[in-house]
Amino acid sequence: MDRLLRQQLDAIARDRRSGAAQLALRAVTDLQSWLRRHPKPTEQELLDIARALLHAQPSMAPLLRLANDVALAADAEDASRAFPFSLSQLHKALVSAPGKIANHFWRALPRHPDRFMTYSYSSTVLKALVRARSRIRIVYCSESRPGYEGRTMASKLARAGIWVCLKTDAALFSMAPFGHLVLGADKILRNGFENKIGTDVLVERAHRGAIKGHMRKMRFWVLADTTKFWPESVNALSPFWKLIQGPHTEVWKEAPKGLWVSNNYFCGVRFFSPIRILTERGWMTPKQVRGYLKNIRISPRLRELAN
Numbered sequence: 519m520d521r522l523l524r525q526q527l528d529a530i531a532r533d534r535r536s537g538a539a540q541l542a543l544r545a546v547t548d549l550q551s552w553l554r555r556h557p558k559p560t561e562q563e564l565l566d567i568a569r570a571l572l573h574a575q576p577s578m579a580p581l582l583r584l585a586n587d588v589a590l591a592a593d594a595e596d597a598s599r600a601f602p603f604s605l606s607q608l609h610k611a612l613v614s615a616p617g618k619i620a621n622h623f624w625r626a627l628p629r630h631p632d633r634f635m636t637y638s639y640s641s642t643v644l645k646a647l648v649r650a651r652s653r654i655r656i657v658y659c660s661e662s663r664p665g666y667e668g669r670t671m672a673s674k675l676a677r678a679g680i681w682v683c684l685k686t687d688a689a690l691f692s693m694a695p696f697g698h699l700v701l702g703a704d705k706i707l708r709n710g711f712e713n714k715i716g717t718d719v720l721v722e723r724a725h726r727g728a729i730k731g732h733m734r735k736m737r738f739w740v741l742a743d744t745t746k747f748w749p750e751s752v753n754a755l756s757p758f759w760k761l762i763q764g765p766h767t768e769v770w771k772e773a774p775k776g777l778w779v780s781n782n783y784f785c786g787v788r789f790f791s792p793i794r795i796l797t798e799r800g801w802m803t804p805k806q807v808r809g810y811l812k813n814i815r816i817s818p819r820l821r822e823l824a825n
Contacts, residue, residue, distance in 0.1 A: 519566050522549040523552045527567075530581075534764065534783075535667040537640045538704045538746060542580030543612045545571065549588075550625035558599060564636060565690035569823045571683065577762055577784045579705040579748040579756040584608060589817035600789035615743035616642045622796055623741065631655040633697035637690065638714035639667035640702025642741045647700065656681045660690035663716060664768040664781065687716060693725055695724040703742040706795060708749070708808050710788040711740060720783045725790060743798050749811045 519527075526548040530541050549567070550811060553559065571585035587604040594600035623646040634657045657675055659682065662668030668756055670683040685693075699720065705712040724738070766779035773779050789804040796802075802810070 519551065519563060519570065520555065523548060523567070524570070527570045527574055527638045533575075534641065534665040534768070535670060537642070537702060538575070538578035539581050539612055539616065539743065540641050541575060541578060542584055543580055543609070545574075545584055546605055546612065550602075550609070551586075553602060553605070558598045561592045564588050564597060564601065565819070565823065568592065568817075568819070570823050572820070573578045577704055580612070580745040582705075583745050583814075584750055585823070586817050586820060589819045589823060590815065592819070593817065605809055613745065613800075616645045618798035619741050619743060619796055620646040622798075622800055623739070624653070625802065626796075627653045627698075629653060634658070634700055635690070635693070635697065635720070636671065636700045637668065637717060638662045638702070639671045640664060640741065642743065643700055643702045644671060644674055646741055647675060647680065650724070651678060651680050654680055656683060658683045658690060658693065659712075660685045660687045663687055664764070672772060691716065691719050691723065698737045699724050700740060700741065702796075703740055703746055704784060706740075706742050706747045706807060707786075708811060709804070710786055711725040711742070711746075711795075712784050712786050715782045715785045718787050721787050721793075738793050740793060740795050744793055744810065747807065747811055747814065749814050768785060785810065 527545065529547055530548075533541060536544075556563070565588075568585045569590065571581050576580045587608060588601070591597050591601035591604055617643055627650055631653055633655050636647070636657060636659050636779065639662065647654065657680055659672050659675075660668045661684065662671075668687075672682045676682045679809065701713060701717060701721075703711040703713050721738070734800040762783055764781040764783050766773060766781055769779045769781050770777075789807075794801050794803055795807060
């Protein structure tokens, strides 16, 4: 791996504002450029790249899938052919999937404008909401501290002509459930999904409201392309794959001594009715998700590379 690629992957590892699909697309583009500079990669070069990708954003499935593809290419008979092909396929999926999901989303919405709620930043959710702007009365979102990526979502929605109400995270969590809750995901697993810390609070609050009958028309949307799907059994290979903590300085730069500042980035949310996943292939139930996960080929090298 040359210095330029190392710098590019390090920048991806430090990025706390971009969504998983965005970061994966950046990584694929950077690798395609590297491949033009190094058209005949060695096995060790590919393994070094796979290791760097695994450690870059371990809670984001598209980067784990990319790392897995690189590791599989390292074992191929002709890596100089296998690697470009896998990059091309993933690039195609990452570029085309958001538009397909946005079209599925638009077609599934009722024609009358309604209220929407979203959280954090997802390029897939952004594209879907912009596509459906004629059917949106207002979108409520929050700052998404400490990275404030929710502000980016709010500003981009507003520039697209959508009426947006930006709240603090606590204010968003305290709102009564209504209309549509539209969420992205960094990782789709066998029995649930992972996303920005706080997602579980929103989902649980909305779910309890539905049980009590306060929001019979509430609809859950989890928008994620199939590059976000990650076999949960792989997590057992190594203690490496876990929900990570960010630096405490993002929360409090000059915290007093003796004070522990917790900065969890992600949380897990279990599947329950009526949650389904809207992918580029259309709706997928938890059962269909599990079927898809079984067909993902995993490199036997991942355990070694993750440590």
